[in-house]
Amino acid sequence: MAIITLRESITQAMREELARDENVFIMGCDVGLRGNPFGITKGLMKEFGERRVIDTPISEAAFTGLGVGAAIVGMRPLVEILYADFLTLAMDNIVNTAAKTSYMFGGQANVPIVIRAPFGVGGGVAAQHSQNNENWFVHVPGLKVITPSTPYDMKGMLKSAIRDNSPVICFEHKRNYSIKGEVPEGEYTIPLGKAAIRREGKDVTIVTYSYMTYVSEEAAKELEKEGISIEIIDLRSLLPLDYDTVMASIAKTNRVVVVTEAPLRGSIAGEIVGEIVTRGFDLLDAPPQRVGSKNTPIPYNENLERLCTPKKEDIIAAVRKTLE
Amino acid sequence: MAIITLRESITQAMREELARDENVFIMGCDVGLRGNPFGITKGLMKEFGERRVIDTPISEAAFTGLGVGAAIVGMRPLVEILYADFLTLAMDNIVNTAAKTSYMFGGQANVPIVIRAPFGVGGGVAAQHSQNNENWFVHVPGLKVITPSTPYDMKGMLKSAIRDNSPVICFEHKRNYSIKGEVPEGEYTIPLGKAAIRREGKDVTIVTYSYMTYVSEEAAKELEKEGISIEIIDLRSLLPLDYDTVMASIAKTNRVVVVTEAPLRGSIAGEIVGEIVTRGFDLLDAPPQRVGSKNTPIPYNENLERLCTPKKEDIIAAVRKTLE
Amino acid sequence: MKKNKELEAIKKEFTAYKEMYVPDGLTTEEQLKMYSTMVLIRKFEESVKPLWMANKVHGYYHPYITLEAIGVGIISHLRLADYIGSTHRGHGHVIAKGGDVNRMMAELFGKDEGYNRGRGGSMHIADMSVGMLGATGIVGAAVAPAVGSALRSWIKRTDDVTVVFFGDGGANAGSISESMNMAAAWKLPVVFVCENNQWAIATDIARVTGEHDLYKRGIGFGIPSYQVDGFNIYDMWETSKKAIERARAGEGPTFIEAKTLRLLGHHATDDNWYRDMTVVEKYWQIEPIKRMADFMLENDIITEEQLRKIEEEAIKKVEAAIEYADTQCSEPSLDSFYDFVYTDGEIIE
Amino acid sequence: MKKNKELEAIKKEFTAYKEMYVPDGLTTEEQLKMYSTMVLIRKFEESVKPLWMANKVHGYYHPYITLEAIGVGIISHLRLADYIGSTHRGHGHVIAKGGDVNRMMAELFGKDEGYNRGRGGSMHIADMSVGMLGATGIVGAAVAPAVGSALRSWIKRTDDVTVVFFGDGGANAGSISESMNMAAAWKLPVVFVCENNQWAIATDIARVTGEHDLYKRGIGFGIPSYQVDGFNIYDMWETSKKAIERARAGEGPTFIEAKTLRLLGHHATDDNWYRDMTVVEKYWQIEPIKRMADFMLENDIITEEQLRKIEEEAIKKVEAAIEYADTQCSEPSLDSFYDFVYTDGEIIE
């Protein structure tokens, strides 16, 4: 097994799918010549030509719309939105066309599009390049939403997403891009909608996803020293969401902390707690805790920025609350 | 006190504010000559002129943006989005400009805009004219979100919203427009962020808002016949949200059902349950219940449509669960 | 006499007016076919309002009446494999592209046999099997996706063409400008057709645009652009021919502003109270169906007898469609509630 | 010799090239003032990259270098009460509108004394007190709000004017088209200035537009539109004068395409690997500051001595700004964390 970065795992997934299926293509700002700001699509335009890896004008609304339309007539577009913050520009065709087409037209067409969007806080790039807005899309029936956090998952799930006939939004945390991990040589896929247990434990369950999986790991390591055993569930997919795995873990630990990097209010953390209490109120020995970012835009100043998002300490504190 | 429709209460609020403050103006598709599809702005263009009540082209993204900019330089725009579904088109300047301006520019400017958006299911107008997307905005720090459900509240809260220096989104349920209620003659305002207790009760608390307040009333009446006493809290404002009132009621009833018309997944119902368990897990004698719409786009066929949204029976069933 | 005077007045104020002639390459057979299609659209649309009033059809219904020459004029150049993108006023586009009035009527009735299995209704009418990509409730929003179908053709280097319709109101949606730019940049095989009926519900184009000749926007983006007389099917056909050929040859997009005037209300029950109908009335004289019929009679292209037959047939088809939708179709089963939210039978509740 | 040959080559390929002359009404004093402003912008911008490399400044930083003539040429017509809307490349706009380099530098350092109290940084630089409405990180998104400030002037019937900047890349954002249409429809007092440097990061305008002369888009929306030589401050000043007067007189918007070429990388560390810099190099010969200086020297408008003084003063101001930001300003207090999310001191956690 090769050890590669998450960034490379995305490139691999896209390259293999471009080669496998001539209906797959990539479009977005600077995905071609420049190979995307993070180098993720580097070389692909040369390899597959200017009609398979398409540099777009700064027209997020319409180029996403073009992708949606191309999907309706049988293509499998990979549309890249440079930062998840810019999804606002493309909301209409994502929500009102991509998500609703199959239903609204009675199954006459599918929209097998994948929209990739780097998201999350970090690097002092301020309010308009740092957003976590994944729960908007979880709230839109007809979409799927994935957030793979390891190179292995990313490659396998992105490939599944490309082959899925429903529209999928893939949120990629910018801080995860350089994370390395093992990825097998040959072809493999990972089904959408299955969570992964990152760490087995018996005292408290942490339900999280994306970059917060790593921060939760740090917290778990620290807690381990005190003999507190944490089970970490990396959801990987937010819609569909694998409540079977979540509830099985809670059945064991009877305590749960849900961690998201999104501003807590209106985030998926509430959604998950809502489902947990519906599905297993009696399993809970303590109130489920939610940890999320503070409810502010993201500041430029890095000290302020650091205050916004959950740190290891915040997660540890939440875990302790479940143990009080 | 006059008895007027909720529709008229909106007109009154806007007329009075247009007269009171020359910085107030209205813009939107067909708000002028036509007086909006529901007749809400009828007559206002004649009364205040074409520069205070402005018919726009079908350019939701930019005319909302114009409103945001006008607010930055001191105006108090009332921007109307014909259906909340179309907020998708205006998302960028709502989320990335209106909500973030005050913060991102360090308090150099405010954005005292009010965006009015009719929302909700009803009338068989299908997937693109029926959405409940209020939780997207609750998830955006910097915005306020209100959902008044009675003519009295609507008038008083809309006036407060217009005078508020932060951006406010006002969701108006189409099915509420014809609801009648008492509205005092003179000037009054209602502060944003205070819930109203619509019905006092002692067995179970229903936390809800907008049209679902009325459906919850029906449920409560039915349950009353069996001697089950329901307290109904109409949130009126989703951001800020009056958890003091919510928790005080739960402290009394120890049972809660949260009802929204939004598709349940990713909705504010989860958010509210999340907060309730954080704030008062030990108060709960039963798992909090959430009632929401099914997670599908809204169909045209009215039988299918009826299946989507919560009915009195669904609420009753949820109440019973808390009493099991 | 009054009629002549009116016609002179129209010619003065309606600058897009063009006299009719049979363009090179347009056969009699094709003319009859186009005429029949226009009549079928008209009869279909005329039948819906009473059904709406009778509560058989609900939701929003926007008739294509008097726009028939636009859709039919250009779509008659298309093949089955070509695509069209539509507006909120989509019935005419469905029929022109070869759709089935029975399934369309069934959809309006909300029946399971309808195109959209009762999920969509008038505002979302679609027949993907003939390349009609669907009407939309978000004005302007269907343009970018339709240009996406042209993007497919460009990627695959096939020679099929996409025609996309939008109104003068929809034209102001920014995503259309964005789409025009991309189509021009990459020479996508698409024809933009702006059905400029000068009104967007109660908003006169003059109040919300600085340049009322909308074809000039196309020029700004580097797209060959034309204004045609939208009441004149011959004019529409001739300009469309060039545009479609250009697209099919891979030479890029064309913008056609089909100028017309909305003679009816915006939707089923709109009575036009907000506009001066005395200006509008006279335009019935150049409404596209009668105008074509008169021209064909004058030029011995058609006989009165043929005209009558075409009309009768259209009426029959529409009556049959109503009968079908009303009595032979069924309500969608409530068990199928979650169908089509996701694909391949996947159900995510 | 080589220089002359290069200049001839520029004149051939850079069609917007215009020879310099002093337009009617432009005083020597005003020229010196504009020149000084350009130099201050240049010196400020040149100082930021080393600070960025030294980790004193972070985030995204886009220099206004070689664009100085555009911002300064038009903003010099504005009053304090007039407004400007900006791009992601906003430092030059701040300085041209009369902003304070100390507070700007403090903001880049993320300090509490900065314009944005350390919340915004370079990409969101703003000075509302001089009508500089703020830079944006969403390319194209600041245009509609800026046109909103013109809407205010129109509603209030005041005679202040708004100038809004955007790049060739930003120009493809649909909301700009929508905004142009509204400005034209209502004759709003706004001037659209497209800083066409022919590149959007690594994307050459030729690859993503069908019509590279972007001013034609303005025409499509009914807006008087001009292309100017963006390296030539006299050309920019002269065309801007007409545009601002027109706006101030309530006659409506103007579109100015200020054509230029990006001579540096897109941001602090962009090394232009993706483009052929041999084409670009020669344009340094017509970069706006040296070009204006040479012209003024040749025409006895300025002396070498004066030029040197202006440069020295600019350097001094920038050095003082760095000193201020680095040593005299403080980190925002963490207690103030929730400030400004809402207004009037309201805190909603």
Ligand SMILES: Cc1ncc(C[n+]2csc(CCOP(=O)(O)OP(=O)(O)O)c2C)c(N)n1
């Ligand atoms: C984005 C959006 N804004 C507003 C509306 C409300 N609306 C429905 S049809 C219509 C007018 C459309 O005018 P036009 O595009 O000219 O088409 P026409 O009805 O004249 O054929 C409007 C404003 C809408 N459906 N979508």
Ligand SMILES: Cc1ncc(C[n+]2csc(CCOP(=O)(O)OP(=O)(O)O)c2C)c(N)n1
């Ligand atoms: C909506 C949006 N899309 C993409 C980007 C990424 N981006 C930042 S600057 C830029 C290029 C802008 O080009 P242009 O408008 O020509 O301005 P220039 O940088 O050339 O001055 C891009 C694509 C962005 N910030 N916002």
Ligand SMILES: [Mg+2]
């Ligand atoms: Mg129209």
Ligand SMILES: [Mg+2]
């Ligand atoms: Mg540029």
